[in-house]
Amino acid sequence: MGGPSAEREVSLSSGRECAQALRVAGYQVVEIILDADQGATLPARLADARADVVFNALHGKMGEDGRVQGLMDWLGVRYTHSGVLASALAMDKTRAKQVFRDAGLPVVESRIACAAEVRARHVMPAPYVVKPNDEGSSVGVYIVREDNNGPPQLSDDMPGHVMVEAYAPGRELTTAVLGDRALGVTEIITEGWYDYDAKYRAGGSRHVVPAAIPDEIAAACLDYAVRAHRALGCRGLSRTDFRWDDARGLAGLVLLETNTQPGMTPTSLAPEQAAQAGMDFPALCRWIVEDALCST
Known part of the structure; x- marks a missing residue:
């Protein structure tokens, strides 16, 4: 649980609740809290845990995009939720x-657009939604309505290319x-x-x-x-x-x-x-x- 993504706090909350529930269900549980700079240590920590199954409570990038799943496949570790391809x-x-x-x-209709273009003009008729192509939990989502004065002024931490989709x-x-x-x-x-x-x-x-x-x-x-x-x-x-x-x-x-x-x-x-x-x-x-x- 934890990890480097924008959803770290959500992951920590999920992980703690799941660990407690699994203890109630009769399992022995080792909690591995992954900090942003600890990806390189994860293989050793998983090996030390000697777990029958890893309960993956990570969210967002690295945790649910196929990367940690690929690592666990390589290590031969059983883990919960979807595998590499479905996650990616x-x-x-x-x-x-x-x-x-x-x-x-x-x-709904959607396209990938350059963030600079999205800031400069409406790339599809309003209303529409702008968001990162690979984030969850509604991170970095902009709703552009018909009465907006102009195109959305995306924050500097948005990726260089974003998804633009028709508002549903x-x-x-x-x-x-x-x-x-x-x-x-x-x-x-x-x-x-x-x-x-x-x-x-x-x-x-x-x-x-x-x-x-x-x-x-x-x-x-x-x-x-x-x-x-x-x-x-x-x-x-x-x-x-x-x-x-x-x-x-x-x-x-x-x-x-x-x-x-x-x-x-x-x-x-x-x-x-x-x-x-x-x-x-x-x-x-x-x-x-x-x-x-x-x-x-």
Whole structure:
């Protein structure tokens, strides 16, 4: 847990909660906190731990983009969640969208653009969204609306090339997949949009599970999430996010992205859905570990 990404604090929170839940479930647990400058020491620390399974609670770059998965494959270590290819594909939003299109799943129009060009002019008609192509947790996201005075003035720490995608209006929905089973549909309600602060600040958002939506939309979310999980080649737990414009019915449902390492605290979205399905947090963590033991 930890790591060098912008989602370090989220990872530390997930890791501590999972470690405690796994102890409750009867496992012996060694916590490895990875600092930004400790990547070179990780192989030795994993070897010293002599673990049967590594529970990967890292988020963001290095932790869920295929790099740490490749290291553990090279070391011959069993680990939770998705493998190298699925992790790398899901983290690369452009490539993931192409996988979804090829699988017949609905996504919005998008393109990769030079950040300098995005600052200079509107590269697509407003409203649109600008974000890094390979970050999670709504890090570095800009929403450009029709009433904006001009193009977005991206911060200097944004990458040189960014994703620009059409804005999808509507309600925020999400579905977790455990193995080959979709757990349910949650609606996320916020005062504004579902940014980093809304995700992780106490009271920043409200989760309605199961979502109060028509059966047709709920069934589509479950179906699309499982198909996205399979199309990417995910393993274990994933979570797929949607926007739904309820004025357009099923045609208004679009898939935003799939997260191969969802937040893992008892009140995070995927564990909430597991609890609704009858699986408490220690049982969910146990399932993830046993799945990794059997799958890798």
